[in-house]
Amino acid sequence: MFIVIIGSGRTGSLLAGSLSRSGHEVVVVEKDPASFGLLPVDFSGFEIEGDAMENEVLKEAKIESADLIIVTTGDDQINYLITQMAKINFDVPRIMVRTINPDVERMYRNENRIEIFSQISLLADKILSKID
Amino acid sequence: MDIILVGGGKLIYHLAKKLISKGHFITIINKDRKLAEDLSKEINGTIVCGDATESEVLDDAGAHKAEVLVALTQKDHNNLFICKMAKDYFAINRTTALVNNPDNEHLFNELGISGIFNITDLFSSLIEQSISTDDITNLTMIEDGKLSIFAVEVDPNSMAAGKEIKEIDLPLSIVLGGIIRNGKMMIPRGGSTIEAGDKVVIISLPKEQAEAIKVFGGE
Numbered sequence: 004m005f006i007v008i009i010g011s012g013r014t015g016s017l018l019a020g021s022l023s024r025s026g027h028e029v030v031v032v033e034k035d036p037a038s039f040g041l042l043p044v045d046f047s048g049f050e051i052e053g054d055a056m057e058n059e060v061l062k063e064a065k066i067e068s069a070d071l072i073i074v075t076t077g078d079d080q081i082n083y084l085i086t087q088m089a090k091i092n093f094d095v096p097r098i099m100v101r102t103i104n105p106d107v108e109r110m111y112r113n114e115n116r117i118e119i120f121s122q123i124s125l126l127a128d129k130i131l132s133k134i135d
Numbered sequence: 136m137d138i139i140l141v142g143g144g145k146l147i148y149h150l151a152k153k154l155i156s157k158g159h160f161i162t163i164i165n166k167d168r169k170l171a172e173d174l175s176k177e178i179n180g181t182i183v184c185g186d187a188t189e190s191e192v193l194d195d196a197g198a199h200k201a202e203v204l205v206a207l208t209q210k211d212h213n214n215l216f217i218c219k220m221a222k223d224y225f226a227i228n229r230t231t232a233l234v235n236n237p238d239n240e241h242l243f244n245e246l247g248i249s250g251i252f253n254i255t256d257l258f259s260s261l262i263e264q265s266i267s268t269d270d271i272t273n274l275t276m277i278e279d280g281k282l283s284i285f286a287v288e289v290d291p292n293s294m295a296a297g298k299e300i301k302e303i304d305l306p307l308s309i310v311l312g313g314i315i316r317n318g319k320m321m322i323p324r325g326g327s328t329i330e331a332g333d334k335v336v337i338i339s340l341p342k343e344q345a346e347a348i349k350v351f352g353g354e
Contacts, residue, residue, distance in 0.1 A: 056212060058238050080188055083219070084212035084239075091245050106190050110219060 007032065007069045007095075009055045009085055010076040014101060016041035018073060023048045030064045055085050058092060066093045074100040079107045086117060136160070139196055141187040141217055142207035142233075143170045145322035149310070150205070151178045156307065162196045187217045190224050198225035206232045211239050218248040274336070283341045284312065287351040291331035295351045301325040309347050312336040 004027050008015050011033035020043035023029045029048030032055045033039060039050050053060035055076075066072065072089045074082045082100050089095040095116075102108055102121045111119045138154055140147050141164045151161045151174075161180035164187040165171045171184035185192035187206070198204070204221040206214040211234060218230035230248050234240050274284045289296050295303050300311060300323055314321045315334040321327065329335065329351070337347045 056236070078212075080210070080212040080216040083216050084242075087215070087242055087246065091242050104189075110216075110223060112223070 004028070004070040005065070005068060006030075007061075007064050007066050007072045009072065009074045009082075011038040011041060011050070012075065012077060013041060015073070015075040016043070016046075018075065019048060020046050030069075032060060032064045056081065056088070058088065061085075061088065061093060066095060069093075069095050071095070071097045071099065074098070076101075077103060079103050083107075083110060086111075090114075090116060136203060137162070137197065137201040139164065139193075139198060139201045139204045139221070139227075140207065141165075141205065141214075142209075143167060143174070144207075145324055146207055148174065148177065148324070150207075151180060153307065153310065155179055162201070164192060164196050188213055188220070190220060193217075193220060193225060198227060201225070201227050203227065203229045203231070206230070208233070209235060211235050215239070215243060215246070215248065218243075219246060222247065276341075281340070282338065283344055284336065284338050285344065286315070286334045286336045287348055289329055289331050289333045289335060289351050293331075293351050295329045295335075296331040298329055299325070300327050300329065303329070303350060305350060306343060306346065309337060309339040309343055312338050 006022055006027050006029050008019050008029060008031045011019065011031045015031060015033070019029050019031045023046050030051060031042065031048060032051045032053060034054050036052050042050070051060065051064045053063065055061060066089065072095045074085050076082055079102055082102065086098055086100045089098050098117045100111070100117060100119050102119050105121050105123050108119055108121050108124070111117050137160045139162045140151060143165045147163060151163060155161055155178070161178065162183060163174055163178065163180060164183045164185060165174065166184070166186050168184050171182050175182040181196070183192065183196040185195065187193060198221060204218060204227045206217040208214055214232035214234070218232045221227040221230050232243055232248050234243055274286060276283050311323045313336040314323050314327065314329070315336070316330065335351050339347055
């Protein structure tokens with residue numbers, strides 16, 4: 004698969020490393036070039052430095068041919084805008100997005116094509132499942 | 136009508152004043168404590184200090200009973216998010232956002248966020264026009280010409296020259312959007328002085344364009 008990852012923080016880098024290792028074609032978009040340092044040494048994909056909230060930057064990342072985009076920045080508002088850009092401007096077939104504040108999950112209700120990963124809910128579910 | 140305005144700065148201040156003068160109930164949400172306090176002294180409305188991207192803050196601001204929300208922050212992602220949240224969580228159907236990046240206008244429209252005012256486009260055409268020598272410049276029309284935005288160079292003999300904005304007798308439906316002096320853009324307030332040679336950006340109905348030109352253009 005051809006996968007575009009937005010954000011090269013701890014989450015984005017971890018995903019990018021694993022996905023490229025398992026044979027996927029990966030492009031990572033990140034505003035702060037220092038964050039590319041978090042990518043593992045064996046990362047074999049592409050790095051695009053730029054603000055993913057700009058259409059031009061997403062185009063440079065070849066978003067138009069992406070099979071999947073994973074939006075991983077640490078800001079719910081930025082993630083929402085990029086997710087909508089991917090859906091409306093570039094018609095990406097599959098979109099995954101990280102959400103920080105669990106309250107934000109409802110924003111993505113009734114959105115087909117968009118899958119949300121709410122870090123706090125996932126963590127809480129995991130912990131709760133161990134207690135019972 | 137109950138209207139929520141999000142953001143700060145002169146734009147919010149003037150917009151709130153105008154809307155209140157027309158009998159609307161205004162609630163302003165601003166993150167900055169100092170700004171919120173200043174606004175609360177000057178605006179006869181409710182001021183909420185908080186981050187409007189949080190649904191609790193919108194709730195505190197009375198989003199459940201508001202009919203209109205206007206998001207005017209400098210960040211498109213915040214404006215989009217706030218408007219969408221207002222729609223989805225609080226059933227506010229009429230939302231308007233400031234679009235700072237012209238590329239996003241289409242996206243906002245697709246998501247049902249209306250009345251978008253594209254300030255970057257406006258300012259860049261203004262700065263471009265400020266070099267031109269014409270006294271009156273038509274900048275743009277909105278909604279098929281129902282609202283016009285234009286700039287007038289202030290004539291030394293006009294009744295506006297040398298006066299503060301609040302002293303100038305202008306119909307309420309004429310709004311000043313900016314003053315360009317020596318190539319610099321200023322946001323007008325009631326106490327701002329209009330000087331000869333300034334370019335004044337005016338937002339008005341097309342039929343009142345002539346009246347505005349009379350006041351500033353000196354004819």
